[in-house]
Amino acid sequence: MPEVEGQYLTVQQLRARLNVSESYIYRRLKPSHPEYIPHKRLPSGDIRFDPSVADNILRQVGEENKVAALDSAVRGGIKMARRRDRSGxxxxxxxxxxxxxxxxxxxxxxxxxxxxxxxxxxxxxxxxxxxxxxxxxREVAGTSDTPTCFWKRFFYDAEKDELRTELKTKRASTRRDMKSVMKNVWLGRFGGRLLSSMGTAELQLHLDSMTQNHNTAAKYRAYLSTVFTSAIRLGAGLTLNPARFIKLPPEQPEQDYFMPSPEQVVAILEKLSKPVHKMGWRLVLWMGDRRGELRGLRWSSIYWEHDAILIRESVWEGQSSLPKTKKGYRKILLTAEQMEILRRYKEENFPDAQPQDWVLPGRRGRPMAMGWFMDKYVKPIAEKLGIPSIHWHAFRHLNNSIMLDEGVDVKTRMDRMGHVSDRVNMIYSHSADATQRKAAQAVWEKLKSAQARVQTEENTASLKVAGKVAKGSREEIGDELSY
Known part of the structure; x- marks a missing residue:
């Protein structure tokens, strides 16, 4: 036993080496503690530690947990949340x-x-x-983390350019936006703070100073809330999501939205020369797909016997994923004429195409770059035709608005567009002037007929009153003559 006492450290010796309090060590003697410290208990009741324990603890803590914040205690490189049990x-x-x-x-x-x-x-x-x-x-003392460390461990390691588990589940476009927002909006301001020390008030003030646009603020809040929610689920020293209570700026009135007419998009189609360009243009006009879904079309997605196309893949920035929403995985029916045009396109240009080949192939075995196609071919043609500010998303609005003008019900429009709610579908609905005039005329005729009925009833009532008055006068005259 003297050998053990000489080789191993006491609680006091370990405390001095780590530069922490004894309570910090005693709390970590429970096997259930996430930062459990291995130890030996002697028959006399004394506790001893292997000398390598101190080196291992300091090595595990590393530079990531050296937090120099006013609201945290830093002792020998080991951070501790400044929290104590409350009695109430x-x-x-x-x-x-x-x-x-x-x-x-x-x-x-x-x-x-x-x-x-x-x-x-x-x-x-x-x-x-x-x-x-x-x-x-509440969080266990010593487990609180900083946003920078938590983001690096569970979302994205910028030094290694490596995606972590929490970010891998997001869509490619969401990954890009989330990395940009966290880097430029939140981590620069709160990266060195403890997650448990961040309150709604200071987050609100910082968001207000960054933007007053409702949609932009909603995106900033959503990404930060995702990080806090993950921290709660993973036990990173947090029990409350302060981002949930951030209020957004008021919504601004909608700006005028340019949407090309059917005649304009057909005129652009006539100016395109390459078969793959003409087919890409036709498909976006026929179906109103998102451009990532259009790039993700493979020949295996075409069901010739059913005159249908199955939307089940989206390609964004070279990465393939599922469509944007749950409703995005959908079936779109086409007419027999449209399917015949598609069949002729395949037979004349890609007769040996395999089921997994792209319907709109580009360079080096990838699908056609829609942004490049728009900038290189479509916009120059549109400028010559006098069509301003054209972009891919306008064709989703056009497709949905044509269906609306033709009396297609909202459920069918949602199914074809891949919209989750009817409110989203209404955003993409723009009635034509003729439809608006027809609606205005219907309202006007209804009000005119109602007004005519009211006037008829009033005239009838007036005639009845006049008749009663005349009858009463005749009776009074008869009474006077009788005298």
Whole structure:
């Protein structure tokens, strides 16, 4: 035993080497603690540690956990959340026993029961039980993390350009936007803070200083909320998502949206020369697909016997994924004439195409680059025809608006467009002037007929009143003659 005592460190020696408190060490002696410290317990009850324990702890902590923030305690490179168990205070409010406790700058409360039903000792017992559960649900001391470290470990490591688990599940376009927003909006301002120290008020002020656009602010909030939600789920020292309570700026009135007419898009089609360009143009006009879904079309997605195309893949920035929404995985029916044009396109240009080949092939075995096609071919033609500010998304609006003008119900339009809700579909709906005039005429005729009925009823009532008055006058004259 003297050999063991000489080779191993005591609690006091380990505390001095790590430059932490003894309570910090004792809390980590439980095997259930996420930062459990291996140790030996002697028959005398003393606790001993292997000398390599201190080196391992300091090595694991590393530079990532050296947080120099005012609201965290840094001791020898080991960060500790400045949190202690709260006891709470008992109050009477509106005839009920309540417990209050400190939560940052706030004093939340919880009703324990009516004063008429509980004695003070019973209320204190309930208060202690409630606060015990409340303290257990809070983060364990020492497990709080910073947004920069958490983002690097679970979302994206910029140094290695490596996607982590939480970001791998996102779409390619979402990954790009989320990396940009976190880098330029949130991590630069709050990257060195502890997650547990960030409050809604300061997040609100920072968001207000960055943008007053409703949609942009909603995107910023959503990405930050995703990080906080992951931190709660993964046990990174957080129990509340402060981003959920951020208020967004008011929505702005919708701006005028340019949408080409059917005649204009057909005129562009006539000017295109290459078969793959003409077919790409036709498909986006026929179906109103997103450009990623258009690039993801393979010949195996064409069901000739059913005159249908199955949208099940989207290609964005060279990466293939599922369509944007759950409703995006859908079947789109075409007419027999449209399917015949598509069949002739395949037979004349790609007779040996395999089922997994792209319908709109580009260079080096990839699908056609839609942005390049728009800038290189479509926009120059549109400028010559006097068509301003044309872009791919305008054709989704055009396709949906044509269906609306032709009386197609909203459920069918949602199914073809891949919209989750009818509200989203309404955003893509633009009635033509003729339809608007028809609607205005219908309202006007309905009001005119109602007005005519009211006037007829008033005239009839006036005639009845006049008749009664005339009859009454004749009776009065007869009475006078009788005298």
């Amino acid at each position: 205070s008992l109050r009477i409010k509106n005839g009920s026993w309540c417990v209050q406790w400190t939560e940052g700058k706030h004093r939340p409360s919880h009703v324990l029961g009516r004063v008429s039903d509980l004695t003070k000792s019973e209320a204190r017992k309930r208060m202690r039980e409630f606060m015990r559960k409340k303290n257990q649900s």
